[in-house]
Amino acid sequence: MEDLRLFIYRNFTVEPLFGKFKNPQFSGYDDISIPPQDFDAIIWFYQLPLDATDDGALLFIENLKNRLDLFLGYNISATVILFTLHRFFYVSYQDSSWHLSRSIADYNNYLYSLAEKHRNFKVIDLSKFAEVTNPKPLIDWKYYYISKMLINPALSGTFHEWFVKQLNAINTSRKKCIVLDLDNTLWGGIIGEDGLEGIALGTTYPGSAYKDFQKGLREAAAHGVLLALCSKNNETDVGEVFEKHPAMELKKEDFVAFRINWTDKATNIAEIAEELNIGTDSLVFIDDNPVEREMIKKLVPDVTVPDFPDQPYKLKNFLKTVYEDFFQIYKITGEDRIKTEQYHQNARRIVNSRKFASIPEYLQSLEMVIKIEPVSSFNLSRIAQLTQKTNQFNLTTRRYTETDISNFTKNGALVVCASVADKFGDNGITAVSIIKKGKNSQATIDSYMLSCRILGRGIEDAFLKALLNHLYRNNIKEIFAEYLPTRKNMQTELFYENFGFKIISQENGTKKYRVVVHNEYRIDPCYAIVSNIGKTDER
Amino acid sequence: MKDKIKKIMASVFMADEKTIADDIRQGDFEKWDSLQHLNLMVALEGHYHITFEPEEIMDMTDLEKIIRYVENKLNK
Numbered sequence: 001m002e003d004l005r006l007f008i009y010r011n012f013t014v015e016p017l018f019g020k021f022k023n024p025q026f027s028g029y030d031d032i033s034i035p036p037q038d039f040d041a042i043i044w045f046y047q048l049p050l051d052a053t054d055d056g057a058l059l060f061i062e063n064l065k066n067r068l069d070l071f072l073g074y075n076i077s078a079t080v081i082l083f084t085l086h087r088f089f090y091v092s093y094q095d096s097s098w099h100l101s102r103s104i105a106d107y108n109n110y111l112y113s114l115a116e117k118h119r120n121f122k123v124i125d126l127s128k129f130a131e132v133t134n135p136k137p138l139i140d141w142k143y144y145y146i147s148k149m150l151i152n153p154a155l156s157g158t159f160h161e162w163f164v165k166q167l168n169a170i171n172t173s174r175k176k177c178i179v180l181d182l183d184n185t186l187w188g189g190i191i192g193e194d195g196l197e198g199i200a201l202g203t204t205y206p207g208s209a210y211k212d213f214q215k216g217l218r219e220a221a222a223h224g225v226l227l228a229l230c231s232k233n234n235e236t237d238v239g240e241v242f243e244k245h246p247a248m249e250l251k252k253e254d255f256v257a258f259r260i261n262w263t264d265k266a267t268n269i270a271e272i273a274e275e276l277n278i279g280t281d282s283l284v285f286i287d288d289n290p291v292e293r294e295m296i297k298k299l300v301p302d303v304t305v306p307d308f309p310d311q312p313y314k315l316k317n318f319l320k321t322v323y324e325d326f327f328q329i330y331k332i333t334g335e336d337r338i339k340t341e342q343y344h345q346n347a348r349r350i351v352n353s354r355k356f357a358s359i360p361e362y363l364q365s366l367e368m369v370i371k372i373e374p375v376s377s378f379n380l381s382r383i384a385q386l387t388q389k390t391n392q393f394n395l396t397t398r399r400y401t402e403t404d405i406s407n408f409t410k411n412g413a414l415v416v417c418a419s420v421a422d423k424f425g426d427n428g429i430t431a432v433s434i435i436k437k438g439k440n441s442q443a444t445i446d447s448y449m450l451s452c453r454i455l456g457r458g459i460e461d462a463f464l465k466a467l468l469n470h471l472y473r474n475n476i477k478e479i480f481a482e483y484l485p486t487r488k489n490m491q492t493e494l495f496y497e498n499f500g501f502k503i504i505s506q507e508n509g510t511k512k513y514r515v516v517v518h519n520e521y522r523i524d525p526c527y528a529i530v531s532n533i534g535k536t537d538e539r
Numbered sequence: 540m541k542d543k544i545k546k547i548m549a550s551v552f553m554a555d556e557k558t559i560a561d562d563i564r565q566g567d568f569e570k571w572d573s574l575q576h577l578n579l580m581v582a583l584e585g586h587y588h589i590t591f592e593p594e595e596i597m598d599m600t601d602l603e604k605i606i607r608y609v610e611n612k613l614n615k
Contacts, residue, residue: 016578146577146593147577389573
């Protein structure tokens, strides 16, 4: 299981939870702009922001559905694992409204409806993890505040075990076909002895229970379960029941394979699997005869063999259990069932009115504001910290102390940082650039980095454009830049090229660039730029 | 204590113990990124049954400081 290649969409720091997998990849925080490719499983792990008010949480869920719809547009063929929303923390105010609970339930139901529609979509109920008993608290607020971790990192091991169990259920437990006996299974009595009129099947008990059982099987077949027959009988007797018995709910056409003969059932079952081109591990064998069941368990051990109920009236629950245990891993409670139609309607409404046609529209909807500030005593330590910590989107990965940075500014360098806010809140200072001015109209970008939590929304381009425009307005038009490769910053390897910079030299992966700016860059209006750097210059 | 902490560091960073020098510092050791730093803190907290404060976590950026903080906690 650990060698599965995972891609995780998230809005929290969840790396420790999936850390035991081989090289899992994570989206930027709240970012779904990159369609993942070449993964075994795509994981949708979004949870309510812990600092959201009820109204904020409602808005979050609303937007999350939009995001999900955009994600659906990627038409992922890999397994998609959707985690349900779980309320990790809330204060039970006396006048708390039920809107939020309902909205969470609606969202979770929507996930289940997607899983019904798409074969490769699976839902994992995160509240079940919250129920896993563990003395450690679910949230360690310290790690939440330091690093936006939702789940206590000390629970990572527990989470991993639990998650692998869920994955195993997805991979192995799902069966495809029910192989059924006839006598005392689909009807009461033995057709070969009791005859067409003698078997119990009809409107009075126990015949009514068998009739209902058949009805249930037909319903299961309508939901994708394959049915096959395997019975020691004379084919003509059985044919007669199908053709002539008025209470037969199941018709011959409902079955995909028949073995009505006197051969041993182990051989028959192996043949059925072969005929249907499925593994024997996809079969569930239902037979009232314990000797037959024992034989299958011994001779074809991959086949699932549930105990048969001792009374016909127990067939009702028996079939429900068989279906839920072997054909549908994720149990939908009765309440959810009732809501099925509701959320189908909701889903349509979302598709009709709220679905974004494109990434630009999605970005537009985020109402992003990029606030650019020059270094000051308020942000100096954060800027130094970002140079120390940023690994992935960092063009040069030069680590600086606060003193280093103060010295740069003293020597005339431009040190700026950007904070990005959107309608969900403010991510704080998440981007830094250090630009050293050269002679005349030249400058060199010494450092350029973005925290991974804001990646993938085009902010990296917008911020750079804003910086270049600022330089341009100050008559600095010839810009130099560098890319220094590290083990972690591969994703920035082509950043400057793609932006339009020209390579002037290249050695051992290190690249130097030059660009001459002739016009101000146009910044897409989905990014509102609030720049305070010009103001400092004028002072 | 120092050797034990080095062992923990090596296992968290998935690095050879020999590469964990006495003067190891977060900024100099590539595998010691911000995320591994937190993993290291969790591992230390778990191993010594102590808890660090956020300020301490942010300050424990080299082996020497880590040892000092852990010892302080254990002596309390």
